[in-house]
Amino acid sequence: MKSLLVHLYSTTNYYYIRFRLNEVIMENYDSGLGRYPVSSVIVTNLAMLLWIGSGVFAIWLLRPLAGIIFGIVGLVGVYTYLRWVVCRHCWYYGKRCSSGWGIISAAFFAKGDESRFNQRSLLVHIFSVYGFLMLAPMVVLIYLFMDSYAPIQIYALIAVFLFAFISGFILRIPGCTRCKQRAFCPGCASPLKQ
Numbered sequence: 001m002k003s004l005l006v007h008l009y010s011t012t013n014y015y016y017i018r019f020r021l022n023e024v025i026m027e028n029y030d031s032g033l034g035r036y037p038v039s040s041v042i043v044t045n046l047a048m049l050l051w052i053g054s055g056v057f058a059i060w061l062l063r064p065l066a067g068i069i070f071g072i073v074g075l076v077g078v079y080t081y082l083r084w085v086v087c088r089h090c091w092y093y094g095k096r097c098s099s100g101w102g103i104i105s106a107a108f109f110a111k112g113d114e115s116r117f118n119q120r121s122l123l124v125h126i127f128s129v130y131g132f133l134m135l136a137p138m139v140v141l142i143y144l145f146m147d148s149y150a151p152i153q154i155y156a157l158i159a160v161f162l163f164a165f166i167s168g169f170i171l172r173i174p175g176c177t178r179c180k181q182r183a184f185c186p187g188c189a190s191p192l193k194q
């Protein structure tokens with residue numbers, strides 16, 4: 001009984017301290033951009049569409065219908081599901097963030113709770129969608145490689161890797177580095193955290 005009470009106390013205290021820390025950290029916006037340039041929005045979305053498109057191309061090689069379904073699921077995942085799960089809790093909700101997705105979120109969903117934005121559980125949703133975009137074409141291409149070899153499969157493989165790398169890594173670094181939330185965002189790709 002005593003150990004249970006100690007456990008309950010330490011757990012509650014842990015979450016209380018964590019909540020207080022989050023409060024302090026989340027108020028600590030740095031001097032990042034309040035509004036990103038349109039060029040950032042265009043380049044980010046172009047890279048994302050090329051990533052999804054290269055996945056459609058790769059899966060199309062197996063079955064055209066499967067490629068189309070992958071494209072629809074990918075678009076819904078990126079432009080609807082994640083905008084609901086993540087962006088409605090973001091400070092950039094309704095504002096022009098590096099990707100412009102804060103504006104998309106505000107167009108479709110009610111504002112969420114900013115205090116929930118730094119929860120690491122959001123990463124599960126983010127990795128699920130981006131993991132699907134990366135792994136589904138890979139699995140299909142590996143399956144095709146086992147069956148036969150064609151140069152077009154190599155092109156598809158290179159395209160998926162290239163656009164995933166550009167969209168998911170290269171372009172995120174400058175976007176996150178100029179972001180007001182980089183100090184506490186769990187998905188921040190910037191090497192600078194303060």
Ligand code: SF4
Pocket residue numbers: 090098175176177179180181182185186187188189
């Ligand atoms: S730090 Fe990066 S991932 Fe996080 S809200 Fe800012 S731009 Fe988005």
